[in-house]
Amino acid sequence: MSRADLLLSVAGLSVHYDSIQAVDNISFEVARGEIVTLIGANGAGKSSTLRAISGLIPYTGSVNFAGKDLRNLAADRIVAAGIAHVPEGRGIFGNLTVRENLQLACWQRKDKSKIAADLKNVFALFPRLEERSKQLGGMLSGGEQQMLAVGRALMSDAQMLLLDEPSMGLSPVLVREIFRIIREINQAGKTILLVEQNANMSLHIASRAYVLETGRIVLSGAGKELTGNPKVIEAYLGG
Amino acid sequence: MSMTKIKAAGTALLNQWRFLAGLKYFWPVFLAAGLAFCIAADVYDFVDLYLQLIIIYVGINIILTASLNLINGYMGEFSVGHAGFMAIGAYIASILTVYVFPQNTAGILFPAAILAGGMGAALVGFLVAIPSFKTRGDYLAIVTLAFGMIVKSILENIDAVGGPRGLLGMEKLTTLPWVFFWTALCVWVIRNLVYSNFGRGVLSIREDEIASDLMGVNTRQVKIIAFVVSSFFAGIAGGLFAHALQFINPRMFDILKSTDILIMVYLGGIGSIAGSILGAVIYTVLLEILRPLGVWRMVFMPLMLVLLMIYRPRGIMGMREIRLFTPLRDLVTEKLWRQKKKEASDASP
Numbered sequence: 001m002s003r004a005d006l007l008l009s010v011a012g013l014s015v016h017y018d019s020i021q022a023v024d025n026i027s028f029e030v031a032r033g034e035i036v037t038l039i040g041a042n043g044a045g046k047s048s049t050l051r052a053i054s055g056l057i058p059y060t061g062s063v064n065f066a067g068k069d070l071r072n073l074a075a076d077r078i079v080a081a082g083i084a085h086v087p088e089g090r091g092i093f094g095n096l097t098v099r100e101n102l103q104l105a106c107w108q109r110k111d112k113s114k115i116a117a118d119l120k121n122v123f124a125l126f127p128r129l130e131e132r133s134k135q136l137g138g139m140l141s142g143g144e145q146q147m148l149a150v151g152r153a154l155m156s157d158a159q160m161l162l163l164d165e166p167s168m169g170l171s172p173v174l175v176r177e178i179f180r181i182i183r184e185i186n187q188a189g190k191t192i193l194l195v196e197q198n199a200n201m202s203l204h205i206a207s208r209a210y211v212l213e214t215g216r217i218v219l220s221g222a223g224k225e226l227t228g229n230p231k232v233i234e235a236y237l238g239g
Numbered sequence: 240m241s242m243t244k245i246k247a248a249g250t251a252l253l254n255q256w257r258f259l260a261g262l263k264y265f266w267p268v269f270l271a272a273g274l275a276f277c278i279a280a281d282v283y284d285f286v287d288l289y290l291q292l293i294i295i296y297v298g299i300n301i302i303l304t305a306s307l308n309l310i311n312g313y314m315g316e317f318s319v320g321h322a323g324f325m326a327i328g329a330y331i332a333s334i335l336t337v338y339v340f341p342q343n344t345a346g347i348l349f350p351a352a353i354l355a356g357g358m359g360a361a362l363v364g365f366l367v368a369i370p371s372f373k374t375r376g377d378y379l380a381i382v383t384l385a386f387g388m389i390v391k392s393i394l395e396n397i398d399a400v401g402g403p404r405g406l407l408g409m410e411k412l413t414t415l416p417w418v419f420f421w422t423a424l425c426v427w428v429i430r431n432l433v434y435s436n437f438g439r440g441v442l443s444i445r446e447d448e449i450a451s452d453l454m455g456v457n458t459r460q461v462k463i464i465a466f467v468v469s470s471f472f473a474g475i476a477g478g479l480f481a482h483a484l485q486f487i488n489p490r491m492f493d494i495l496k497s498t499d500i501l502i503m504v505y506l507g508g509i510g511s512i513a514g515s516i517l518g519a520v521i522y523t524v525l526l527e528i529l530r531p532l533g534v535w536r537m538v539f540m541p542l543m544l545v546l547l548m549i550y551r552p553r554g555i556m557g558m559r560e561i562r563l564f565t566p567l568r569d570l571v572t573e574k575l576w577r578q579k580k581k582e583a584s585d586a587s588p
Contacts, residue, residue: 054453079455091450093443095558104443107436108455156455 005031007160007191008053013061015048015215022048024215025061030160030193035186037194037202037223039236040212046195047088049212050162053193054078054085066159080108084158088165090149094138098129101137101148105155114157122151125181143174150181160191167198179205199236203227211236265563270423277415291415293527295483298418299476300519302425304503305512306472311501312509313433314465315445320367320383321473321500323390326492327363328356328474329481330400336482337408349412353421353478360474361467368466372459387497394489405488406481413483421479425472430512432468434566441465445510502540506547508554513561518554 008030015023023045030036038046052059055075063070070078079085084105093101102122106115123130126147132140137148146166153161163182167175179201186192186205196202203209206223211232219231226232280286286294303321310318335352336345345352371382395403432438440461443451451458481487499522507518525543529536551557 056449056452074457074459075452076455076457079453085453087450087453091447091453093446093450095446096439096442100439100442103436104439104451104454104456107440108457152454 005033007032007034007066008193009064010049010053011062011064013049013052013059013063015045015052015057015059017048021215023052023059026210026212026215026217027061028210028217028220030191032159032191033186033189034207035182035192035194035205035223037196037206037209038212039196039199039202039209039232041197041235043214044212045215046212047164050085050087050164050193050195053162054083076108079156079158082157082159083162084153084156084160085162086149086153086164086166088168090145092137092140092145092148094136096137097134098137098140098148099133102129102133102152102155105152106157109157115155118155118157122154125154125184126151142169143171143177146170146174146178147181150178150185154185154190158190160193161185163192163194165195165197167196167201175201199232200227203232273423274416274419277419281414281416286415292483293523294415295413295418295479297520297523298422299479299483300500300503300523301422301516302472302476302479303500304507304519305425305429305515306469306476307500308504308507308509308511308515309429309432309441309465309469311504312511312514313438313445314441314462316462317377317380318383318466318469319380319494319497319501320385320387320390321469322492322494322496323383323387324360324364324470324473325477325480325496326390326394326487326489328353328360328477329487329492330356330394330406330477331359331474332356332478333406333409333481333487334400336410336412337406345410346412349417349482353417353475353482356478357471357474360477361471364467364470364473365463367470368463372462372466384494387492387494391489391493394492401488403489405486405491407486409482409485411482411485413479418479418483421475425475426512426516428468429472430564432465433512437461437464442510502544505554506544508556508558510558511554511556511560512564514554514556514559517556521555 006029009027010029011027013023013026014021022043026045026049028036028038038049040046048057051057053063053065053070055070055073055078065078065081065083068081070081073081093104096104102119106118109115123133128144129147129151132144137145140148150161150163150166153163166178166182170178175198182192182194183205194202194206203223203226209221209223209226210217211219211226219226219229221229280291303325307318307321310316332352332355335355336349340348340352367382367386371379394400400406433441440451440456440458443454443456444458444461448458477492503518503522504515505518506522507516508514522540526536526540529539532539547554
């Protein structure tokens, strides 16, 4: 990967929660147009890494995005820089309608015509959201909420999406659907950093993958390669 | 009369109401008529003075309730220091009309005094908001509680404004038209605020602050602005209150006053303009009606609140809005959406 293609580079990132070290000096890179996945068990530090990138928690080390240092930037400035984070648990605004949820993702945007076009795209990608646009976010099913969360991320016109366990709590059919959509979004030009426990599915769609264990990167490589790695098979793919 | 007849009459009434609510010129006509009535009542004096005073109190309470609802209802934070901001507005406006403005100009300069009271309260609100919103949750309740106490004890210890004895000498400058004007302005501003892009940011903070950050909402800025706007109107209400009663002392603005405002907010319903108005009207009028009961009204009112919290925990209008307060564009999109849905369901069978 050449330097020019580099979109996100994380170097020496560490995150502490009081005395507990959640992320321990990890470094990784994501190139423009890639799907990169971080896999690992519970508590491996995957979500903390994403939270640090989007400025929700303090960290040491450096995060560079599109040539911009994200350190000391507030969360809303990081969104403006072009990163959209779909948090674990989706973070749907339950008492607001689906449409309002989508509009909120454009909070900083002023380009009205582009917003309207983006809304059309999101509705084309998720027809269910259009059908339910007047319903409250809290009334949606888990799968629909996940679609709304991804839809919101698309509405912020970000170059890069951070997806935190999009498959969590969904039925196998919906999981496949979500992964299909992630691929589709990627092919439409968004760079994706995907955090997953569902190693099998995420390794299949990822161009590259990093395996985290208790806050450290223990393995990395092309997604398809890692599916054949005995260590990964043993730990995540169930033999 | 049969059930169906009642139902039909109900639907007819509802349709009429919808028709009224859909009219573009309802608000201009209502506001003009209201203002004309208030001016006429003030000039020709055909409304009982006691009744006038109650209407004035209702107006002031609507301002207080709607402005506190912005923080406690729409934004989901918990502020209990509203009376403190009211006190600041009341004292600033009173000092201006009694001591600062030249003789005989207080009447003309009254709006400026009220505005200055509001600005003063807004400035203090800004200063309080900066440190308090650095953390989240209950912290704001503690800070605003302390703030209310500080304001009260500072006022009690300034002899120039009468200390604990209070301040008097204000002319009765708060008239029906002025109360109507400021109440309408407050409701209009807050209604437009909550239905704007900014307002969606306010709502998102109540729903999920972290998600709100991730949507790119500058939560700190939104909180501070909302708090400043809320304090501003509390100050306005304070100035009006001082010039309606013609006497103020620090004890009027203690924690009990803040509690009163909180009660009106939660009675009417959080996150609702119509609820704020209803809460203020019902609470103020009911307290007056129950006046003959003497001390017992303070038993009756809390009992009513307990019952309300059991049967309607979100208040009368909690998180709902009547159509008159929803913007026309939202009504239009809803109408289009309903039409589309109907077409779809017509086409499918």
